[in-house]
Amino acid sequence: MEEDKHGLPILPETAGWKRGEQQHVIRSFLTQHYRMCMGTENIKAAVPWGDLIKNQSDFFEGTYWPAEVKVVEPSKIDKAAATALLDFWYDRQKKKLHPTFCFKAWKDTDGDMEPAAKTYQKVIRRSTGSSNKAKQALKHLQSFNDTEDKESTDEEAGISDYSREPPAKSNQKVTHLGSHHTKAHHVSEESLDEREEHRSSDDVVEAAISDHDREPPTTKVCTRRY
Secondary structure (H helix, E strand, O other): OOEOOOOOEOOOOOOOOOHHHHHHHHHHHHHHHHHHHHOOOOOOOOOOHHHHHHOHHHHOOHHHOOOOOOOOOHHHOOHHHHHHHHHHHHHHHHOOOOOOOOOOEEEOOOOOEEEOOHHHHHHHHHHHOOOHHHHHHHHHHHHHHHHHHHHHHHHHHHHHHHHHOOOHHHHHHHHHHHHHHHHHHHHHHHHHHHHHHHHHHHHHHHHHHHHHHHOOOOOOOOOOOO
């Protein structure tokens, strides 16, 4: 199939095509997208149709598939459904509603769902531009990644909160030291007050002695009798 400047497959005008030709285009279009989603050019890589039919929401968003068309293996799609599906994609492509289609995840050999390859995400991001509709499409592509990131973040947050929680014994020690410091401060203030009171008493005594020393001696007058 032909590709655009970003490397995404371009759908041809299929009006009037036979059913077999339509089926071939549908298979080629989806297979190329799926390989890009996997991040591989392996020609043996194929869409796991059995899993996709059972759980299509795990692989792509409903935005990229007409609601009236049932998801089936391309060789089993009838003429009417094939025409409706190709017209739906071609209309999006013509109106530049990029991406025309995209997978958000793929299934590995262990049966686990994997997020779209970074290279595929970059291609989709370049093709969407910066419009609101394009941003919404990119959110669909990244929804699978966001779910996994949230679970990892919640686990890390729980560990972080546990590590920041101070042990109870440390608090008791701090409280005890604070109480001891307060008591020592009060004792120090009381000792200072006692010294001040003692000093004031000594000053009064010294002042009294000093006044006594400065007092002139009393002169006694003796009267002699004749």
